[in-house]
Amino acid sequence: MSKTELFFKSELMQNDIDEAYEAIIEESESGEVGYYLLPEDMQTLTEIRQFCENYDFDAIKNVVVIGIGGSSLGTKAIDYMLAHTENRNDKNLIFMENVDPNEIKHNLKNVNFEESFFIMISKSGGTIETTSHVKYILDRYDISLGDAAFVKHFAIITDPLSPLDQFAKEHTLTTFHLPLNVGGRFSVFTPVGLLPLMILGYDVEKILFGARELKESFFAKNEDTLIKKAYFYASSQENLPINVLFSYSSSFKYFNDWYVQLWGESLGKINRDGKKVGLTPIALVGSVDQHSFLQLIIEGPLNKTVTMIKVEDFNNEMKIPDITIPHLEKTNFINEHSFNELINAQCDATMESIKDQGVDVDMITLNGLDEKSVGEMIFYYELLTSLTGYFLNVNTYNQPGVELGKVILQKKFEK
Numbered sequence: 001m002s003k004t005e006l007f008f009k010s011e012l013m014q015n016d017i018d019e020a021y022e023a024i025i026e027e028s029e030s031g032e033v034g035y036y037l038l039p040e041d042m043q044t045l046t047e048i049r050q051f052c053e054n055y056d057f058d059a060i061k062n063v064v065v066i067g068i069g070g071s072s073l074g075t076k077a078i079d080y081m082l083a084h085t086e087n088r089n090d091k092n093l094i095f096m097e098n099v100d101p102n103e104i105k106h107n108l109k110n111v112n113f114e115e116s117f118f119i120m121i122s123k124s125g126g127t128i129e130t131t132s133h134v135k136y137i138l139d140r141y142d143i144s145l146g147d148a149a150f151v152k153h154f155a156i157i158t159d160p161l162s163p164l165d166q167f168a169k170e171h172t173l174t175t176f177h178l179p180l181n182v183g184g185r186f187s188v189f190t191p192v193g194l195l196p197l198m199i200l201g202y203d204v205e206k207i208l209f210g211a212r213e214l215k216e217s218f219f220a221k222n223e224d225t226l227i228k229k230a231y232f233y234a235s236s237q238e239n240l241p242i243n244v245l246f247s248y249s250s251s252f253k254y255f256n257d258w259y260v261q262l263w264g265e266s267l268g269k270i271n272r273d274g275k276k277v278g279l280t281p282i283a284l285v286g287s288v289d290q291h292s293f294l295q296l297i298i299e300g301p302l303n304k305t306v307t308m309i310k311v312e313d314f315n316n317e318m319k320i321p322d323i324t325i326p327h328l329e330k331t332n333f334i335n336e337h338s339f340n341e342l343i344n345a346q347c348d349a350t351m352e353s354i355k356d357q358g359v360d361v362d363m364i365t366l367n368g369l370d371e372k373s374v375g376e377m378i379f380y381y382e383l384l385t386s387l388t389g390y391f392l393n394v395n396t397y398n399q400p401g402v403e404l405g406k407v408i409l410q411k412k413f414e415k
């Protein structure tokens with residue numbers, strides 16, 4: 001299990017902590033919010049495993065995920081965090097997200113249709129980016145909707161009875177469903193993430209196990225720190241409106257993106273008291289961003305909280321060799337130490353320097369980066385988001401703000 005240390009005081013009485021536990025347990029039991037149940041959903045896992053066992057994935061070189069936002073970011077985050085592990089096979093994972101024509105061209109440059117498996121993911125079923133990509137792929141590879149090749153090389157993941165679901169049924173396409181009560185950005189433990197991750201060889205059951213361990217601990221009311229942290233963020237959001245995640249491993253690059261989406265889309269809202277609230281998410285990778293954003297944290301306005309993520313054991317003994325470079329002798333203090341030691345010492349040093357400036361910091365330490373710890377991290381952030389939403393008094397699970405732009409877009413193309 002990972003540990004979180006808070007280096008700030010969160011003044012919350014025990015009965016308020018208990019109320020927060022109860023609110024989340026009630027939300028989970030109400031059936032309105034389904035993501036809490038995903039870590040123990042073994043039935044979906046079995047269905048996906050059966051499909052993967054029966055499909056000839058040996059012939060597939062490219063797994064192309066066509067989806068955006070909650071339909072892609074979780075998978076991308078997990079794959080990048082686990083890419084160094086033994087289970088990952090050598091299939092290419094390609095994401096068709098943005099409608100940038102140059103990126104589309106680049107993404108499909110070496111994609112041979114016969115060697116590729118396309119997963120079209122859209123909860124609503126009608127997202128313009130996703131449908132546009134699919135239309136382009138069909139045209140580019142000269143595939144008609146009725147072709148056997150379409151049925152063989154495509155799978156669909158969507159809500160039951162969505163327009164896409166109806167289309168998939170009519171064309172006998174392989175289809176997996178998301179539960180209706182699981183929102184896109186909370187859906188990585190549904191087929192949305194489980195299918196591509198299983199095709200890539202990951203031990204998906206272990207990912208769910210990591211999430212389940214944290215869930216059980218929270219539901220047994222052993223995670224007060226999580227509640228204190230959420231309360232601190234929500235209660236200080238006017239003075240500390242920026243939430244910085246400083247992750248000390250390049251493997252967190254897309255986890256950071258996933259966090260920005262989860263945090264931004266879930267918490268930036270007009271709350272139930274009619275007030276505009278939210279915490280602006282900023283995500284950094286250490287040590288790289290010590291050389292860019294850190295200056296602003298240290299000497300800029302005291303309007304941020306910072307969470308550091310540290311990986312204790314990278315399972316990699318690589319060392320800085322004992323070489324003296326003339327004139328650069330002052331760098332010799334690190335010779336013969338491991339890169340693992342160096343990055344973690346940098347994380348600690350940055351954390352101390354930030355704390356010394358009076359910035360409110362906490363540190364999450366993971367034992368290592370494996371399937372279990374990654375499952376735990378994802379669920380940790382989902383719970384933290386739900387709890388912060390509870391304290392901010394918002395509906396964490398909708399996104400009314402993004403609809404307006406879609407309406408305006410359609411008008412722009414109306415003749």
Ligand code: PA5
Nearest residue numbers: 069070071122123124127184185
């Ligand atoms: O989290 C969300 O709800 C959004 O980011 C959606 O995932 C995103 O807009 C894509 O929607 P859909 O899956 O319906 O295509």
